[in-house]
Amino acid sequence: MQGIQAHFKLDWPTFNLNVxxxxxxxxxxxxxxxxxxxxxxxxxxxxxxxxxxxxxxxVNGEIWQDxxxxxxxxxxxxxxxxxxxSLFPHLTVMGNLLYGxxxxxxxxxxxxxxxxxxxxxxxxxxxxxxxxxxxxxxxVSIARALAANPxxxxxxxxxxxLDLQRKQEIIPYLERLHxxxxxxxxxxxxxxxxVARLADYLVVMEKGQVLASGxxxxxxxxxxxxxxxxxxxxxxxxxxxxxxxxxxxxxRVAFDGGTLWTxxxxxxxxxxxxxxxxxxxxxxxxxxxxxxxxQNVLQGxxxxxxxxxxxxxxxxxxxxxxxxxxxxxxxxxxxxLDITAGQAVWLQVKSVALME
Amino acid sequence: xxxxxxxxxxxxxxxxxxAWWKGPVGAVVALPLVxxxxxxxxxxLLAMGxxxxxxxxxxxLGIGHxxxxxxxxxxxxxxxxxxxxVQPLQNAFEAIxxxxxxxxxxxRASPLDAFFxxxxxxxxxxxxxxxxxxxxHTVGEFGVVLMIGGNIPGETRVASVQIYDHVEALEYMxxxxxxxxxxxxxxxxxxxxxxxxxxxxxxx
Numbered sequence: 050m051q052g053i054q055a056h057f058k059l060d061w062p063t064f065n066l067n068v069x070x071x072x073x074x075x076x077x078x079x080x081x082x083x084x085x086x087x088x089x090x091x092x093x094x095x096x097x098x099x100x101x102x103x104x105x106x107x108v109n110g111e112i113w114q115d116x117x118x119x120x121x122x123x124x125x126x127x128x129x130x131x132x133x134x135s136l137f138p139h140l141t142v143m144g145n146l147l148y149g150x151x152x153x154x155x156x157x158x159x160x161x162x163x164x165x166x167x168x169x170x171x172x173x174x175x176x177x178x179x180x181x182x183x184x185x186x187x188x189v190s191i192a193r194a195l196a197a198n199p200x201x202x203x204x205x206x207x208x209x210x211l212d213l214q215r216k217q218e219i220i221p222y223l224e225r226l227h228x229x230x231x232x233x234x235x236x237x238x239x240x241x242x243x244v245a246r247l248a249d250y251l252v253v254m255e256k257g258q259v260l261a262s263g264x265x266x267x268x269x270x271x272x273x274x275x276x277x278x279x280x281x282x283x284x285x286x287x288x289x290x291x292x293x294x295x296x297x298x299x300x301r302v303a304f305d306g307g308t309l310w311t312x313x314x315x316x317x318x319x320x321x322x323x324x325x326x327x328x329x330x331x332x333x334x335x336x337x338x339x340x341x342x343x344q345n346v347l348q349g350x351x352x353x354x355x356x357x358x359x360x361x362x363x364x365x366x367x368x369x370x371x372x373x374x375x376x377x378x379x380x381x382x383x384x385x386l387d388i389t390a391g392q393a394v395w396l397q398v399k400s401v402a403l404m405e
Numbered sequence: 406x407x408x409x410x411x412x413x414x415x416x417x418x419x420x421x422x423x424a425w426w427k428g429p430v431g432a433v434v435a436l437p438l439v440x441x442x443x444x445x446x447x448x449x450l451l452a453m454g455x456x457x458x459x460x461x462x463x464x465x466l467g468i469g470h471x472x473x474x475x476x477x478x479x480x481x482x483x484x485x486x487x488x489x490x491v492q493p494l495q496n497a498f499e500a501i502x503x504x505x506x507x508x509x510x511x512x513r514a515s516p517l518d519a520f521f522x523x524x525x526x527x528x529x530x531x532x533x534x535x536x537x538x539x540x541x542h543t544v545g546e547f548g549v550v551l552m553i554g555g556n557i558p559g560e561t562r563v564a565s566v567q568i569y570d571h572v573e574a575l576e577y578m579x580x581x582x583x584x585x586x587x588x589x590x591x592x593x594x595x596x597x598x599x600x601x602x603x604x605x606x607x608x609x
Contacts, residue, residue: 098507122510123518129511135504139526148522149512197512 051109053201053233057094058103059257066090066101066257072235074109076249077227079265080237087257088237089132092203095235096129097122108201128194130204134186136178142189143174149197164195167229168222184215188222195226202234208243216243223247241277245285245325246404251276270366270373272355282357282364282375283327285404290316306370307347311401323404328364330399331376335386337395345398349374351390354383367396374398415487416494417520435488442485449481482543489539497531498524534598541594 051074059066066087072078080088093099095106097113097120106114113120128149136145150161165171168188178186187207194202207223208216220243226234227247238244244251244265251268253260253276261268261276269276269284276282288302293313300313302322311324338346349369357364363383365376374396378388388394415434437445501524509519525532568587571580 096511098510121515122507123513123515127511129508131504131508133504135508137505137508137523137527139529148509148514152513152518193512 053095053109053235054105054107055091055095056103056105057091057101059090059094059099059101064090064257066094068254068257068259070252070259070262072233072252072262073250074233075231077234077236077247078250078252079244079248080235080252080254081241081244081248082239082254082260084239085256086254088239088254089205090257091254092205092235092237096127096203097125098129126198126200128197128199128202130187130191130194130202130207132206133210134178134183134190136181136186136190136193138178140178141174142170142176142178142181145178145189145193146174146196149193153198161196163229164192167195167225168192182215183211184218187211187215187219191222191226199232201232202230204234204236206237206239208238208240220246242404246323266372270375272353272364272366281327281329282377283325283330284372284374285323285325286372288322288324290318290320290322293318304370304372306349306368306372309345309347309398309401311403314403325402325404326374326398327400327402328375328377330401331367331374332397332399333365333367333376333378333382333386333388334395334397335388335392338397341397343397343399345401347374347396347398349394349396351388351392351394353390354388367394369396413494416491417498417524434491437485438488445485446481449484453477453480486539486543489542490535493531493535493538494528497528497535500531501527537594537598541591 053070053072053074055072056069057066064085064087068087068091080091082088090099094101094104095113100119101114104114105116106112108125111126112118113125136142137148140148146161146165165174168191170185170188170192173181173185173189178189181189187210191204191207208219211219224247236243236247248265250263251265252262253268261271261274263271265285269282286304288304288309290300291303291308292301293316294300294310295313298313299310300316301308301310302324304324309324309326316322332343347369349367352366352368352373354363354365356362357377361379361381363378363380365378365383365388367374367376376396415430505523505527506516506519509523510516514522568580568583571577571583
């Protein structure tokens with residue numbers, strides 16, 4: 050059976066963890082939540098660094114923990130990237146990379162060369178860790194985890210120890226990993242930006258419990274408990290660049306439901322991008338708007354309407370093609386336009402944020 | 406050497422355990438630091454003597470009595486110098502912390518593997534300090550040796566006791582030359598330890 054089945058129950062004096070998750074066998078799974086929500090503890094339980102008294106963990110059909118079994122960390126086919134790079138200071142970069150590689154059999158899903166290439170660390174191999182910058186250390190530690198040929202990669206806020214500039218330097222490497230890897234990546238983060246850029250599947254945690262769990266787009270458009278990445282509700286769409294209008298510095302990106310114009314960032318045609326559309330940037334009209342400064346107009350059907358956290362506001366979920374978008378409207382607007390579920394509406398999207 | 410073999414596991418255990426009896430064990434290991442050496446020697450003498458538990462055990466094994474033999478001296482020295490081995494090592498192991506070993510485990514290293522490939526290299530400065538201190542301390546001890554070893558030339562006579570004998574016999578010249586050798590030796594050893602330290606800090 051493919052995928053990850055994880056159930057853990059843990060009672061500490063100041064903290065309880067109680068989760069029951071089914072996670073997909075591919076893609077980036079983000080564990081998202083505030084610090085203290087139990088994300089790292091959950092990750093440590095999956096790695097076997099923490100032993101939950103009650104737990105069941107099955108990874109791609111292999112039992113790692115249940116009532117009878119307990120597989121020690123070093124027997125689990127995983128890679129773990131710690132918050133600090135935690136390189137071995139007594140070994141060179143190459144020595145660090147080989148530490149895990151030497152201890153596993155040969156059939157590598159990711160070869161050492163590929164890991165070195167993906168993370169761009171070929172010029173660092175002979176150095177000792179104390180001669181590396183923070184960003185370089187992070188990259189080496191990710192490559193080291195990959196070199197051990199994991200069936201699953203666990204990353205515990207790998208960017209949190211870095212400043213903003215270093216983060217920007219690493220994220221492209223993570224996006225490359227995302228495309229190249231065939232193994233699931235469980236990515237712990239409290240950064241909305243990282244999740245929006247990298248995640249395919251979102252698990253939101255709070256106080257040791259799972260608040261929501263599902264594919265990113267689906268989870269972000271849940272109206273029963275609006276999940277906010279950052280300060281506002283919104284959706285993230287995977288899209289492809291289909292047209293570039295160089296005279297106006299615009300690019301048109303297509304998603305599963307329509308196309309949107311956005312700023313051109315030196316894109317090339319058919320490049321894959323991620324865009325974020327916030328609920329506050331979407332307004333609705335019952336007729337095709339003709340004269341408007343807003344360039345992005347989509348047609349869709351109202352799927353559901355729910356109260357927002359302010360008594361005067363509502364969140365409207367609109368189905369556009371196969372995707373859902375959220376719009377934030379005042380209650381009065383909903384009443385005066387008489388918007389109801391199933392109705393055809395026009396969406397005006399004021400701004401599209403590129404996650405690139 | 407013997408101390409390295411005995412001291413390392415004790416230090417490792419003391420650095421990593423969360424058991425309640427960590428305190429008592431640590432205290433017992435540290436006892437020789439506080440006790441007058443003659444007290445320790447006295448108890449060891451009793452234990453290893455013909456009526457002591459250890460003595461009866463060695464007799465049953467057919468080894469005979471240990472006091473006033475070279476091996477008796479070695480055992481006494483081990484007890485006496487153990488804290489000098491265990492404490493620097495324990496500090497070194499504690500300074501490494503949990504993390505590098507967790508990293509090793511996620512890279513498929515079994516605990517024993519991780520101990521030798523990660524903990525020992527990282528604690529190397531601690532090992533060197535501990536070994537030098539222990540060796541020097543063993544050479545310099547006096548009270549325990551006198552109690553257990555006696556003073557049999559070529560068998561259990563050690564430098565410190567010999568100096569004592571020379572002074573007792575008012576042979577100041579011989580005492581002088583031996584003492585000078587000891588002084589220079591001790592200084593050299595400590596010099597090594599203290600010049601090694603700064604580089605050790607960087608590695609840790």
